[in-house]
Amino acid sequence: MGIRLFEHKTFYIRLSESEDNLVVSADGLSLGVADFERFDQVRSKLFNNSSHRYIFEKREAEYQLKADYCIGIDWLGKTGRYLYVEPKINHATSQLFIRKLEDEDDNLDSSKGEFQDKHYELDYLNMLLQVTSISESNREIKDLVQIDWDSQQISIEQKDDKLTPFLIIRFLQTLKSIVRKGLKKNYYKVRENLSNRVKGKILVGQHIKQNVFKNRFTSTFCKYQVFGEDHLENRFLKKVLQFVISYVENHKELLSQNYNVIQDAINYCRPAFELISTDIKESEIKSIKYNPFYADYKDAVRTGGFILKKFAYNITKTINRKILTPPFWIDMPRLFELYVYSKMVKDNSDLVKEINYQFATYGNALDILISHAEFRMVIDAKYKLHYKAGHLHQDIRQVAGYARLNKVRKKLKVEDDINIDCLIIYPDMDNGVEDFNLQTINRERQEIKAYHKVYKLGVRLPVIL
Incomplete structure (x- = not known):
């Protein structure tokens, strides 16, 4: 049995006071003694140093299960239950989330009014399409998803599958890059x-x-x-492409408005593989040797292997309505960060060399550094909803610290005592900007009044209509 959560939401697991073994409420469930005690061995799971898969806390008479900033599905220890986190931004929930942080942030604007009954479903596939369509951001996409192939797979409805569309878009965009350059001989x-x-x-x-x-x-x-061209690697890629075509044609509704873009990518790649056979054995994949000159092939074969493994190398499973999926998690903060970077590169094509991603210095890596003389600034992309109504001091101290690093000042050719502009970019589904041109960013950013030359800017993310 699954527990479904949205990002930022808390789910409560309590000991049932009634004779019933299972009582479901709006914010959680109550279990009998035996089932309740099984949760005693559940622990929080990290995704990386900055994000959790989920956070599990034990209180006096209940357990609290919190979704963080990752989406995915995973087993909750050995309880027999799994957690499913959806990529949705619930406006009312986010406002409540902001109010709960008032103890940390005394600069929230309390004049925002009552909660609005708005619900936004984040189109993470559209975000991935944007990231992979720009070569500069596509090169940085590694470690965006974690898949636990060693764990027992979880049975879910096909419509709830967030992993397969993600892998398919990743594969198609990489394959498109390969075809554009020409198939390797x-x-x-x-x-x-x-x-x-x-x-x-x-x-x-x-x-x-x-x-x-x-x-x-x-x-x-x-x-x-x-x-x-009819060698082992290209045969494998064509075999995966056949699985992808079958899945896309049978699940148009799951891809929503991204279907046409995905179909265009398929139509672009398909002619290049017309003369390639699919005569390949699973065991032969292990013998593939990668040439550093063809880096895209390594990514495509790796992602293609995930797709075939997902369907157990059986193309008929691409049409099933009930599927098995391995536990997986997608790092939404990193996807947001890459989305912002890709949009900035796209909307400032003449200044690409001045947009430095993950500028590293002394063990620190700031998100984006703009080194153009007219727009010098340190940018930190935060996949957080706090900034619509206020700010977080810890984040501001972090970005301000980056701006004071000597290596950063040297990169920006700052030799006097002036302060470098700092900007925090965050999601704003209501009033966020969609134009990432540096002139627009400079014009639309809002100064955080408690700090000198520290600004914030909300950006609108794609949503499922």
């Missing part, structure tokens, strides 16, 4: 029954069966090498 072995000639090595056993026993004395069964 390599030597591969061919076995063929040749007429009136011999080429390469004669396969004696096959020759006797195919020709001698059948009185075909002018034919010879040979094995030889050919230099071309």
Whole structure:
């Protein structure tokens, strides 16, 4: 049985006071003694140093299960239950979330009015399409998803599957990059029954069966090498592409408004593989050797392997309504960070070299550093909803600390005592900007009054209509 949560929401697990073993309420569930005690061994799970998969806390008479900033699905220890976190931003919930932080932040604007009954479903697939469409951000996409193939798989409805669409978009965008550059050529072995000639090595056993026993004395069964595109890696990619096409055609509704973009990518890639066969064995994949010159192939084969493994190498499973999925988590803060970076690169194509992503110094890596003389600033992308009504001092101290690093000041060619502008970018589904041009950012940013030259800017994210 699954527990469904949205980002930032808390779920309560209590000991039932009634005779019923299971009582479900709006914010949690009450269990009998035996089921309740099973949760005693559940622990919080980290995604990385800055995000949790989920947070599990034990209180006097209850357990609190909190969703963090990652979306995905995972087992809750050995309780027999799993947690499913959806990529939704609930406006009313986010406002409540902000109020709960008043003890940490005394600069919240209390004049925002009553809660609005608005619900936004974040279109994370559209965000991924944007990130992978820009070569600069696509290079930084590693470690965005964690998949636990060693754990028992979880049975869910196909419509609740967030992993497969994610992997498919990642695969198609990488495959599109490969096709744009041209398919790699390599030597591969061919076995063929040749007429009136011999080429390469004669396969004696096959020759006797195919020709001698059948009185075909002018034919010879040979094995030889050919230099071309129909080699192991390209065959594997075409096989995965067939799975992708089947899935996309059978689940248009799951892809919503992203279907046309995905179909365009398929139509772009398909002609390049017309002459490529799909004659490949699963065991042959392990023998693939990667050439550093073709880095996209390594990513495509890795992601393609995940897709085939997801469907147990059986293409008929792409049409099932009930599926099995391994536990997985997608790092939404990092996806947001890459989305902001990709949009900035796209909307400032003439200043790409001045937009520095993950500028590292002395063990620190700030999100984005703008080194253009007219727009010098340190930018931190925060996938948090606090900033619509206020700010978090800890985040501001962090971004301000980056601005005081000597290496940063040297990069920006700052030699006097002036303070570098600091900007925190956050999601604002109501009034956020969609134009990431540096001039627009400079014009629309809002100064955080408690600090000098520290600003914030809300950006609108794509939503499912």
